[in-house]
Amino acid sequence: MKTEKNREKITFFIMTGILLMTALISLAFILMKGSESGRTTVIISEGKVIGRYDLDLMEGEKRITVQPEGSRGFNEILISKEGVCITDSDCKGKDCIKTGTISHFGETIACLPNRLIITITSDDEYSGYDARTY
Ligand SMILES: [Zn+2]
Structure with missing residues (x-):
């Protein structure tokens, strides 16, 4: 039961991390495109x-x-x-x-x-x- 919860926690953090990274990368792209076109x-x-x-x-x-x-x-x-x-x-x-x-x-x-x-x-x-x- 405890390990199950930990695994959920880890999965949650990884997912959040990936989402955050994706958001940051697309934001960087938008900013770069916006400023250089x-x-x-x-x-x-x-x-x-x-x-x-x-x-x-x-x-x-x-x-x-x-x-x-x-x-x-x-x-x-x-x-x-x-x-x-x-x-x-x-x-x-x-x-x-x-x-x-x-x-x-x-x-x-x-x-x-x-x-x-x-x-x-x-x-x-x-x-x-x-x-x-x-
Ligand atoms: Zn001159």
């Missing part, structure tokens, strides 16, 4: 949105050279599923290149001398973006 990189040059790319829909790599009219400054941007980075720039500090690759929501690369901002956001944000409020 719909990543859109927005490229803003001199206060204007000049490009939007859905990172999750990227195939291969895309290189963009940004050089605003009447400006000598340039930035070379590399976009892929893995993220966005600036591969080359003529700015002084090269901080934008040093920033490396960004791939998560809210991350930003800024090249202040060339007035370039690259950020990762959800699809709907930045539709009415105004650089003056940045």
